[in-house]
Amino acid sequence: MKTLIRTAAAVALTAVMATPAMAKDTVALVVSTLNNPFFVTMKEGAEKKAAELNVDLIVLDSQNDPARELANIEDLTVRQVSAIMLNPTDSDAASNAARMVNRAGIPLLTLDRGVTRGKVASHIASDNVAGGKLAGDFIAQKLGKGAQVGQLEGVAGTSAARDRGEGFTQAVSANGFNLRSSQPADFDRTKGLNVAENMLASNPKLQAIFAQNDEMALGALRAARGAGKEVLIVGFDGTEEGIAAVNRGLLAATVAQQPALIGSMGVDAAVKVINGQAVDAVQPVPLQIISK
The missing domain is CATH 3.40.50.2300 (Response regulator)
Structure with missing residues (x-):
């Protein structure tokens, strides 16, 4: 009887060990350009929040080129990432990218700049x-x-x-x-x-x-x-x-503006959307004027 119990326990342990660990969600950030300190800081804010929430983050640079932006989005939809955050190069041109994400059934969020057309789960930007x-x-x-x-x-x-x-x-x-x-x-x-x-x-x-x-x-x-x-x-x-x-x-x-906060809020909202939680359609980030 003891042998049977030990055997059953061993089988159960083997089953647990054979079960793959749950994969982390992957969130993508497509940035208009990383040749601008503002968007570099936004990326850093997103990276910090992704590490905090234990999600993988892919960052792609569109280099201010709508064609490259569309190619970046197409690559991410093929890879079936969990959510995409888009900082558009051009709000009108990015509508094609937004519709591509919508057709793929991937949640889309926009940061700093919006898109003219397409379904967006949340837009995070300053007023x-x-x-x-x-x-x-x-x-x-x-x-x-x-x-x-x-x-x-x-x-x-x-x-x-x-x-x-x-x-x-x-x-x-x-x-x-x-x-x-x-x-x-x-x-x-x-x-x-x-x-x-x-x-x-x-x-x-x-x-x-x-x-x-x-x-x-x-x-x-x-x-x-x-x-x-x-x-x-x-x-x-x-x-x-x-x-x-x-x-x-x-x-x-x-x-x-607070670009790091925009990036951080973007990742936080993306994770909530992935988990089925409600997020505001528009999330304003506070502004202030700095003078001497």
């Missing part, structure tokens, strides 16, 4: 409209109503550029600004430098520039210094370098 208005109102506090201002726009077609521009337009109207020029510089520092140089040359009385991200603001700063002009420059994102420039009195202010 970019409020941030654009916050930047404009700060300029009004410093220069008063009727100031002559310019704007450096982000990548056309992204929700972030559209919404930040909408908020700034509200401030322009509310404060009676004379908007002398508003041109795209694609969230890029070098393009921000070149566009700002032309903007300052064409508008010698320009008093302030709102740049829709810190990278363009830092480019505009170089342009203003190169032209020997005193221009109040306000950025957006609150990157480490942007905040450092504010503290040194070089940039007037930056509207600070």
Whole structure:
């Protein structure tokens, strides 16, 4: 009898040992570009939360190319990851990627920028409209109503550029600004430098520039210094370098986002969706203006 019990126990133990360990969920993050400190910080926030929640995280860089973004998404749908977080290169173009994810039956979440079409479980981002208005109102506090201002726009077609521009337009109207020029510089520092140089040359009385991200603001700063002009420059994102420039009195202010928190909240929401828990359709991340 004892032999039978021992044999049964051994069989049960063998069965337990033969059963494979439950695989960890795999969450993917497709980032518009990792050639921007803001999105690098977002990735790091996602990585930290993934480690904390014991899920695997795949990060793919679209290099600001919608075609590469679509290829990244296609690869992830074939691999049947548990959930996909998308930071779109272009909100309109990313609709095709969103529909591909929807057809694959994989939960989709968007970070920082939304998609124009497609089913999204949750969108996690700052209130970019409020941030654009916050930047404009700060300029009004410093220069008063009727100031002559310019704007450096982000990548056309992204929700972030559209919404930040909408908020700034509200401030322009509310404060009676004379908007002398508003041109795209694609969230890029070098393009921000070149566009700002032309903007300052064409508008010698320009008093302030709102740049829709810190990278363009830092480019505009170089342009203003190169032209020997005193221009109040306000950025957006609150990157480490942007905040450092504010503290040194070089940039007037930056509207600070929390990219690490956006990444962290994205992973947290993705895991909840995977586990069948309810999440809010829109999850706003707080903003603040940082000035010296």
